[in-house]
Amino acid sequence: MKRLFGLLGRIEELTLSLTFLGLALVAVIQVFCRYALDISFTWFEEAGRYVGIFATFLGASLGVKYASHFSMDLLISSAKPRVRKALHCGIGLLCGCAMLDLAFYGFRLVVRNYNFGNTSAAMQLPMYIAYLPIPFFALIMALRFYRIAWNALRGQLQTPKTDGGGQLS
Template sequence: MKYLNKIEEIIIVVGLFMATSLLFINIVLRYGFASNTTWAEEFIRYVMIWITFIGGSVCFRKGLHVGVDFLVDLLKGRAKKGLHLFVNVASMIFMVFLIKYSLDLVVFTMQTGQITPSLQIPLYIVYLAIPIGSTLSFIHLILQTTKMIRNKEDSSKAETI
């Protein structure tokens, strides 16, 4: 799992670096030389999509997924752990549906042969971010839930970034 965690973080760091650098270069070209690259905005948009879905899986790994702290803070002991388990199971169910339907989207896009307007790359490469990010999120949710059930993790504390 350590390798998977590192790969996720490397993808996010490299993606952010590439998007930021390209955005800076494109701004300099646009305002400094009255010229810009036609493909830069599209590339940045697709990199941000990948960062979002891979970053979502990192949030699940660190226990930083969506939650209502007000309700969680009111509960103690078993009720709090039960709520965390419920949220994790509901999230896993959602991820299963997201994986299934996003794979359908990827297959459909592959069959139609759609390509992106500026970069001219297959559109399914962009859509692959959804099932990959969802699968990683599902894996992290399973591991987190297993730890919670075995009482190896304090369910009231999330790991900090």
């Protein structure tokens, strides 16, 4: 299971890097074409919006992996080890349930858009494709939160390690 999560993490990181690189490259091309050649791509703004949704949910999933989401841990850090373990487990379970709820309703939204047959204005992309990252990455986040809860229950609390320069190792 650890290997699966490791491989998933590396795929996510590579995908997010390539997504931002591609978005930046297309933006530079769009600006060059607009101002130098007086040509504008009508689909770019729409594509940028959907790629932004994709990158947001992918980044949120990686945020769970690295425990980099905003949190207030005064109560947890000042608690006794047994209470700390219970709090980490409970928070992991609660957040996992919230992400499963988001995945469920996101999936319903995808199905509803599929049934309606809506397409986007400029690209004529089926709208259910634009909404697919929501349930997909919410499910991955739920699995990661449940893994955090399981590790807390087993007494293996993991915190991200940095190399001193702010880079995760």
